[in-house]
Amino acid sequence: MDTRIELRVDGEQRSLTVDTRTTLLDALRERLGVTTPKKGCDHGQCGSCTVLLDGRRATTCLALAVAHAGSEITTAAGLADGEELHPVARAFLEHDGLQCGYCTPGQICSAVGMLDEAEAGWPSSVTEHGEGGAALDESELDDEEIRERMSGNLCRCGAYANIVTAIREAANGSGR
Structure with a gap:
């Protein structure tokens, strides 16, 4: 059965008709x-298709497209401000946080989302809680914390060390 849906993709309102079984990807x-967003594993295990x-x-x-009718979708391309790269994307370039680049859009979207989660005080499974169970402050993101929070995004080329460095730099003063 086909259904008409509206999506806002990278700031642009889009209409389309989809079969109810169509994935958002x-x-x-x-x-x-x-x-x-890239099609990697098509099973939710690699993170190449990650968007906000x-x-x-x-x-x-x-995700089924019909379940997200009316949603706001931001891809890595939509994070840019005109020709100005998002600070996380800029940090990926400056620190060689990519090799082949296939996973990079998903890595960047995941990193932006992860930094927002950290800023909101959401703990991960490795977050050390301070007195009174206080959650992590974004400025306290260490390599272990970043690796844990980004563990749903795989890089077949193995650029993890540079990805972690790029995210740490973006977290420590990027003006996201």
């Missing part, structure tokens, strides 16, 4: 021509 790539969905990071290969 396939709707973006195949129906709207938005190829920034209503401000939160999400793997689009596991």
Whole structure:
């Protein structure tokens, strides 16, 4: 059964008709021509398809498009301000946080979402709680914390050391 939906993708309102079984990733790539999110594993295990969905990071290969009608979707391309790269994307470039680049859009979206989560005080499984159970402050993101929070995004090339360095730099004063 086909359903008409509206999505706001990278700031642009888009309308499309999709089969109710269509994933958000396939709707973006195949129906709207938005190829920034990549199809990696198609099972939610690699993170290549990660976008910000209503401000939160999400793997689009596991999301049905109809379930997110009316949602705001931001891809790595949509994070830029015109020709000005987002500070996280700029840090990835400055620290060689990529090799082949296939996973990079998902890594960048995940990093932006992760930094927002840390800023909001959301702990991870490795967060050390201070007195009274206080959650992590964004400025306290160490390498272990970043690795844990980014563990849903895989890089086949193994650029992890530089990815962690880029995210740490972006967290410590990027003006996101």
